Amino acid sequence: MASDTKGESKFFVFQSLQTSNLKSLFVDSSSAATSFGTTLAKSPLSHTQYPYVTGSSVLGIKYKDGILIAADCGGSYGSTLRYKSVERLKSVGKFSVIGGSGEISDFQQIMRYLDELTLNDRMWDDGNSIGPKEVHNYLCRVMYNRRNKFDPLWNTLILGGVKKGVKYLGMVSMIGVHFRENHVASGFGNHLARPIFRDEWKEELTLEEGILLLEKCFRVLLYRDRSAVNKIQIANVTEEGTTISKPYALQTHWEYKAFHNPTQGVEGSW
Amino acid sequence: MVMEAPAKGGFRFDLCRRNAMLEKQGAHPPKFLKTGTTIVGLIYKDGVILGADTRATEGSIVADKNCEKIHKLAPNIFCCGAGTAADTENVTDMVSSQLELHRYATGRNSRVVTALTMLKSHLFRYQGHVSAALVLGGYDVTGPHLHAVYPHGSTDTLPFATMGSGSLAAMAMFESRYKEDMTKEEGMELVAAAICSGIFNDLGSGSNVDLCIITKDGLEFLRNYKQPNPRTYVSKRGYSFGKGHTAILSTKIIPLREQVTVVEGDAMVEE
Numbered sequence: 001m002a003s004d005t006k007g008e009s010k011f012f013v014f015q016s017l018q019t020s021n022l023k024s025l026f027v028d029s030s031s032a033a034t035s036f037g038t039t040l041a042k043s044p045l046s047h048t049q050y051p052y053v054t055g056s057s058v059l060g061i062k063y064k065d066g067i068l069i070a071a072d073c074g075g076s077y078g079s080t081l082r083y084k085s086v087e088r089l090k091s092v093g094k095f096s097v098i099g100g101s102g103e104i105s106d107f108q109q110i111m112r113y114l115d116e117l118t119l120n121d122r123m124w125d126d127g128n129s130i131g132p133k134e135v136h137n138y139l140c141r142v143m144y145n146r147r148n149k150f151d152p153l154w155n156t157l158i159l160g161g162v163k164k165g166v167k168y169l170g171m172v173s174m175i176g177v178h179f180r181e182n183h184v185a186s187g188f189g190n191h192l193a194r195p196i197f198r199d200e201w202k203e204e205l206t207l208e209e210g211i212l213l214l215e216k217c218f219r220v221l222l223y224r225d226r227s228a229v230n231k232i233q234i235a236n237v238t239e240e241g242t243t244i245s246k247p248y249a250l251q252t253h254w255e256y257k258a259f260h261n262p263t264q265g266v267e268g269s270w
Numbered sequence: 271m272v273m274e275a276p277a278k279g280g281f282r283f284d285l286c287r288r289n290a291m292l293e294k295q296g297a298h299p300p301k302f303l304k305t306g307t308t309i310v311g312l313i314y315k316d317g318v319i320l321g322a323d324t325r326a327t328e329g330s331i332v333a334d335k336n337c338e339k340i341h342k343l344a345p346n347i348f349c350c351g352a353g354t355a356a357d358t359e360n361v362t363d364m365v366s367s368q369l370e371l372h373r374y375a376t377g378r379n380s381r382v383v384t385a386l387t388m389l390k391s392h393l394f395r396y397q398g399h400v401s402a403a404l405v406l407g408g409y410d411v412t413g414p415h416l417h418a419v420y421p422h423g424s425t426d427t428l429p430f431a432t433m434g435s436g437s438l439a440a441m442a443m444f445e446s447r448y449k450e451d452m453t454k455e456e457g458m459e460l461v462a463a464a465i466c467s468g469i470f471n472d473l474g475s476g477s478n479v480d481l482c483i484i485t486k487d488g489l490e491f492l493r494n495y496k497q498p499n500p501r502t503y504v505s506k507r508g509y510s511f512g513k514g515h516t517a518i519l520s521t522k523i524i525p526l527r528e529q530v531t532v533v534e535g536d537a538m539v540e541e
Binding site for chain 1: 295313382383386387412413415417425427428429438439441442443445446450463467470471
């Protein structure tokens with residue numbers, strides 16, 4: 001009995017909230033004009049429509065002993081290169097590393113969700129630790145559910161990890177598209193790095209070969225992606241654990257003869 | 271009281287609000303702006319190598335599996351074209367004719383910069399409506415030259431260039447492997463690799479690789495230099511169906527001679 005009355009009163013509150021919302025819509029003159037004649041009421045809430053501070057591409061490959069993920073340290077504010085020391089690679093639990101491209105604030109929120117996830121996992125205190133497959137699945141569900149509410153977390157996440165000798169590399173996009181592959185890329189890396197991976201990746205790459213491959217792709221991104229920064233970090237996940245390198249810069253080559261005097265012999269062109 | 275149980279049958283209009291909201295916010299189906307092609311050019315030690323794929327698309331249909339995208343402007347100047355096929359064909363034909371007349375007028379071999387200026391001024395006059403993006407290469411008396419021409423009329427003079435929807439995939443190959451003063455074999459291999467990268471990683475490009483090598487001594491036009499998409503299954507039984515393949519269930523013969531009477535008349539007379 002007591003629960004019934006409680007339920008009813010909750011209903012009542014809910015109803016009055018609803019009607020007060022509608023009232024506020026009618027009172028607001030601008031939305032009244034739109035909502036009066038149509039069946040569509042203009043919502044007073046609006047969700048993220050576009051990202052503000054964004055990180056550019058993240059690249060990931062599997063190699064002989066584990067996973068290598070690379071990202072640069074840039075955060076662009078539209079067309080300004082605003083932040084040059086953003087850490088876009090973070091380790092998750094004991095076995096995984098996540099790299100995020102897209103809106104930086106949403107990536108930080110995702111890190112908070114993951115901290116909560118790993119904390120809850122620790123609290124079970126059962127000797128098991130959350131692995132890359134579980135983290136990937138959690139991220140897929142979070143991203144897809146946010147997308148269904150038309151309030152996406154504007155990120156493409158690359159997740160890699162090694163647990164009990166099994167290598168795992170996967171990707172989740174902001175609309176919930178997810179898959180596992182031997183090599184993944186986000187952002188501009190999709191267009192510039194993926195052709196190189198498809199041509200040059202092979203099973204059983206050594207650590208040096210893997211780093212060289214990632215650096216080669218990052219160099220192409222430096223030349224051809226306007227939001228790339230020459231300050232990259234590489235994360236290495238193996239059975240032993242995860243290490244994220246300090247940021248460093250790549251060598252670029254600008255000394256082609258053709259660049260010194262491009263219009264020599266073709267006076268009249270530019 | 272107010273809460274309704276979900277309907278068990280009939281029409282559901284839940285998504286109408288969502289669709290109307292999306293339309294109001296400007297959501298529209300994706301448009302394909304870039305054109306389906308990968309064209310590249312490269313300067314090596316002795317000259318210029320131009321490469322192109324061979325797929326012509328009409329929306330999402332492959333209209334021509336093996337078209338030619340490398341056009342001749344002069345015996346020593348060739349041009350790859352991306353964009354609307356009619357625009358690239360006609361612009362290159364027009365400039366080719368103009369260059370021939372120019373050769374007769376001046377009595378000299380054409381220079382690449384002449385072709386470049388003709389193309390560039392024509393395209394600029396049409397403010398980008400002539401949708402032709404070209405990679406122009408040639409070897410004239412001043413040496414090997416390579417230019418990229420954009421639909422609005424701007425040009426770039428480069429040691430290596432890519433255009434079309436597969437340009438990023440091809441450029442990834444070039445940026446990671448280009449070196450100065452390559453030999454002919456290295457250059458051909460790199461150009462073929464760049465076109466193959468476009469063929470396999472871009473949906474708008476496909477089929478075969480065409481190459482064109484222009485040097486001081488002449489030119490080599492290698493049509494279908496590489497064919498990485500062969501037709502792998504051909505039925506061994508063939509497609510000829512001789513008599514006896516199909517079972518005859520019934521026969522009915524209607525002789526037409528009995529129904530048509532032909533009356534011989536006078537021959538027609540010319541008036």
